[in-house]
Amino acid sequence: MTEDLIKKRDIYFPSYFGGNDNLITLLNTATQILCDWFSKAENYGPLPFDENFNFILPEEEGNSAEVLFTEIESLLKSSFNPVHPGSLAHLDPPPLIFSILGDLIAAGLNNNLLAYELSPSITLLEDSLCKWFAMKIGFDDSSGGIAASGGTLSNLNALIAARHNAGLGSDPNSVLLVSEDAHSSLVKCIRIMGLDKKNLIKIKTDNNGRMNIIDLRRTLDKCSKENKKIFAIVATFGTTVRGAIDPIKDISEICKERNIWLHIDGSIGGIFAITSIPIEGLNNINKANSITINPQKIIGITKTSSLLLVANMRTLVNTFSTGLPYISSKENILNRGEIGIQGSRPAEVIKLWLGFRFLGINGIEDILKTSINRKEFFIHNICKNKFEIYSGPLHIVSFLPKGLNPKDSDIWTQNKVNELMKHNFMLSRPKFKGKYFLRAVMGNYNTNESHISKLLNFLNN
Ligand SMILES: Cc1ncc(COP(=O)(O)O)c(C=O)c1O
Numbered sequence: 001m002t003e004d005l006i007k008k009r010d011i012y013f014p015s016y017f018g019g020n021d022n023l024i025t026l027l028n029t030a031t032q033i034l035c036d037w038f039s040k041a042e043n044y045g046p047l048p049f050d051e052n053f054n055f056i057l058p059e060e061e062g063n064s065a066e067v068l069f070t071e072i073e074s075l076l077k078s079s080f081n082p083v084h085p086g087s088l089a090h091l092d093p094p095p096l097i098f099s100i101l102g103d104l105i106a107a108g109l110n111n112n113l114l115a116y117e118l119s120p121s122i123t124l125l126e127d128s129l130c131k132w133f134a135m136k137i138g139f140d141d142s143s144g145g146i147a148a149s150g151g152t153l154s155n156l157n158a159l160i161a162a163r164h165n166a167g168l169g170s171d172p173n174s175v176l177l178v179s180e181d182a183h184s185s186l187v188k189c190i191r192i193m194g195l196d197k198k199n200l201i202k203i204k205t206d207n208n209g210r211m212n213i214i215d216l217r218r219t220l221d222k223c224s225k226e227n228k229k230i231f232a233i234v235a236t237f238g239t240t241v242r243g244a245i246d247p248i249k250d251i252s253e254i255c256k257e258r259n260i261w262l263h264i265d266g267s268i269g270g271i272f273a274i275t276s277i278p279i280e281g282l283n284n285i286n287k288a289n290s291i292t293i294n295p296q297k298i299i300g301i302t303k304t305s306s307l308l309l310v311a312n313m314r315t316l317v318n319t320f321s322t323g324l325p326y327i328s329s330k331e332n333i334l335n336r337g338e339i340g341i342q343g344s345r346p347a348e349v350i351k352l353w354l355g356f357r358f359l360g361i362n363g364i365e366d367i368l369k370t371s372i373n374r375k376e377f378f379i380h381n382i383c384k385n386k387f388e389i390y391s392g393p394l395h396i397v398s399f400l401p402k403g404l405n406p407k408d409s410d411i412w413t414q415n416k417v418n419e420l421m422k423h424n425f426m427l428s429r430p431k432f433k434g435k436y437f438l439r440a441v442m443g444n445y446n447t448n449e450s451h452i453s454k455l456l457n458f459l460n461n
Pocket residue numbers: 091149150151152153183185236238239240265267268294306
C-alpha cells in the first residue's frame with residue numbers, strides 16, 4: 001500500500017470517535033469555495049460556461065484534497081449561477097441558505113427513506129410534513145403524501161395511482177386528459193406507463209391559457225362514445241410558459257360528476273396554497289385526488305424537492321405496496337419505499353422542513369409576493385405597443401415582438417438571448433403556439449427593480 005493511500009484512509013469516512021477535525025477542515029474549505037463563488041457571481045455572469053472546460057476522469061491513483069478543491073473551483077466557475085440577479089431563465093431560483101444546510105445534514109445522515117428502520121425520525125418527519133401540507137390545502141384526515149425527486153416523478157406517482165385506482169392496469173384504451181399547455185413531463189409519464197401519444201388527449205386552452213371547459217366536455221363525450229377510459233384529468237396550477245391556472249372549480253365538478261381522478265400539477269403554483277395570497281382556484285384545490293407541489297421551483301428549496309399530496313393515502317398504499325421481504329416493518333407506520341415509485345431515497349425532506357421552519361408562512365409569502373411584484377413591474381414597464389405578452393397570475397411572463405412569423409421568432413429570440421447574455425441577463429426561449437418566445441421567470445430574490453429596468457432597456461429600445 002502506498003504512503004499516499006495510508007494517509008487518505010484517515011479521511012475515507014467520518015470517525016465515530018474524537019473531533020473529526022479533518023472533516024471539519026474539509027467542510028470549511030468547501031464552504032469557503034462555495035461562498036466565494038456566490039459572492040463573485042457578478043464577475044462571472046449567470047452562465048459562465050467555458051467551452052474549454054475539462055474535467056479529469058477517475059484514475060488508478062486517487063488525488064489529494066488540494067487537487068480536488070482546485071477541480072471543484074473550476075467546476076463552479078463553469079456552472080450556471082442561480083444567485084446572479086440576471087438569472088431569470090427558468091424555475092431555478094437561488095438556493096435558500098437553510099436548505100443548503102439541510103442538504104449537508106441529509107448527506108451526512110445518509111438515512112434511507114426506503115424504510116422506517118433505516119430512517120425512523122426522517123420517515124416521521126416526511127409523513128408529518130406531507131400531512132401538515134395536505135391539511136393546509138384542505139384535505140381531510142385520510143390525506144397525506146410522499147416526497148419525490150422532482151415534479152415529473154410526483155406527477156408519475158399520481159398518474160400511476162390514478163390508473164390503478166380506476167382498475168385499468170395497462171388497458172390500451174385508457175386515456176389521460178391534459179390542457180395543450182400542460183408540462184411535457186406528462187408525455188413522458190404516458191410513455192413510462194406503457195401508453196403512447198393517442199392515450200394523451202390535449203384539451204384546448206382559452207385566451208388566458210386556461211383549459212377550455214367547453215372543449216373538455218366535448219372531449220369527454222367523444223371519449224365515452226369511442227369507449228376510451230379516462231383514468232385522470234390533469235389541471236395545471238401554473239403553466240410553464242405563462243403561469244396560467246386551469247379553472248379548478250369547473251374541472252373538479254366535472255370530475256366529480258363523472259367519477260374521474262383529478263390530478264393538479266401544482267409544480268409551479270401549488271406552494272401558494274399554504275399562504276393567504278389570493279390566487280384564483282386555490283379555494284378548490286382540495287377537490288383534487290392528488291396534487292404535485294415543487295418547492296424547488298419558487299421558494300428556493302434546493303433541488304430536488306417535490307411533494308405529491310393525496311386526498312387518500314390508501315390510494316398510494318394500494319398502488320405501490322409490494323412488501324419488502326428483507327425489511328422489518330412496524331405496525332401503523334408505512335415504509336415510504338412502498339408508497340411511491342422510488343425505493344432508496346435520501347432525506348431531502350430535511351431541507352424542505354428547515355426551509356419552512358426558517359421562513360415561516362410569512363417568509364414564504366414574502367418570497368412569493370416579491371416574485372409576482374417583479375413580474376408586474378416588468379409587465380408595467382415593457383413596451384406594450386411593441387410586444388405580444390403572455391402571463392397569468394404567477395411570476396412568469398413570455399413575450400415576443402408583435403407580428404413575427406415562426407421563422408423570424410426563432411431568429412429574433414436566438415439573437416436576443418445572445419445579446420442579453422452579453423449583458424449578464426439569462427432568459428429562456430420556449431416554443432409556444434408554434435413560435436419562439438422569450439420568457440422571464442421572476443423568482444430570483446436577488447433581482448431588484450433596477451436590474452429589471454436595465455433588462456427592459458435592452459428590450460424596449
Ligand atoms: C408545470 C410543470 N410541471 C412539471 C414540471 C416538471 O418538474 P421537474 O423538472 O421537477 O421534474 C415542470 C417543470 O418545469 C413544470 O413547469
